[in-house]
Amino acid sequence: MVPIKPEQIEQVNALVRSACANCQDGCCLLLDDGDSYPCVQLLxxxxxxxxxxxxxxLPTDKMLYRSVIQNINYKERKTL
Incomplete structure (x- = not known):
């Protein structure tokens, strides 16, 4: 899990809805096994x-990406 700040939630959710190829109507296509499952990221x-x-x-929005990366400490970055 990569931590995000409360003020980043709206930006992340907007990016999920607009740019994620696997998010369709709030559901995740990667998790779809015949049943629809809500997008984990939107939750x-x-x-x-x-x-x-x-x-x-996330890397497609450079400003948001930078601000999220700044939330991660150095040890966590090495394990991602």
Whole structure:
């Protein structure tokens, strides 16, 4: 989990809805096994739990990406 600040939640959710190829109508296509499952990232209020979002979508918003990366301490960065 990559921590996010409360003021980043709206920006992260907006980016999920607008740019994530796996988020359709608030549901995650990667988790779909015949049943729809809500997007984990849209439910989160404390961190980034979706690796696809973190590695593929978040970097497209450079300012938000930088501000999220600043929340991570050096030891955590090495394990991501």
């Amino acid at each position: 989160s209020i404390s961190g980034i739990y979706c690796n696809y979002f973190y590695y593929s979508v």
